[in-house]
Amino acid sequence: MSRKPLKRRVSERAIHQAVIAHWRAFGVPGSLVATIPNMRAMGQSGLTPGLPDLIVISPALGHMAGFLELKADDGHLSEAQADFEALCALRGIPWAVTFGRDQPIRQLELWGAVKAMVRQ
Numbered sequence: 001m002s003r004k005p006l007k008r009r010v011s012e013r014a015i016h017q018a019v020i021a022h023w024r025a026f027g028v029p030g031s032l033v034a035t036i037p038n039m040r041a042m043g044q045s046g047l048t049p050g051l052p053d054l055i056v057i058s059p060a061l062g063h064m065a066g067f068l069e070l071k072a073d074d075g076h077l078s079e080a081q082a083d084f085e086a087l088c089a090l091r092g093i094p095w096a097v098t099f100g101r102d103q104p105i106r107q108l109e110l111w112g113a114v115k116a117m118v119r120q
C-alpha cells in the first residue's frame with residue numbers, strides 16, 4: 001500500500017514573505033506592493049481590524065490602489081475583513097482575497113504590479 005505524501009500547510013506569514021519577494025524580483029516599474037502592518041489589531045490603539053495584508057499600486061490600476069488579503073489554503077475571512085471587502089465594493093476599490101502562494105501572484109499579474117509569468 002502506497003501512501004500519499006502529506007501536503008504541508010503553508011502559513012500566511014510564509015505566503016506574505018513569498019509574495020513580497022516575488023514583487024521585489026519581478027515588479028514592474030512604477031508599482032508598489034507593501035505590507036499594511038495591522039496583524040492582531042484587536043483593540044490596539046491605532047490599528048483597525050479587517051484591513052487587508054497588502055496595498056498594491058501599479059500603472060494598470062491607474063489612480064486606484066488595490067488591496068490584497070492573503071490566506072492560507074484553509075483560511076477564511078473574519079467578519080471585519082468581510083466588512084472591509086464590502087466597503088471596497090461599494091466604493092469601486094480593487095480588493096481581492098487569495099489563497100495559497102500562487103493565487104496572490106496571479107492577482108498581482110492581473111493588476112499589473114508584476115510581470116506575467118509564462119505558464120505551461
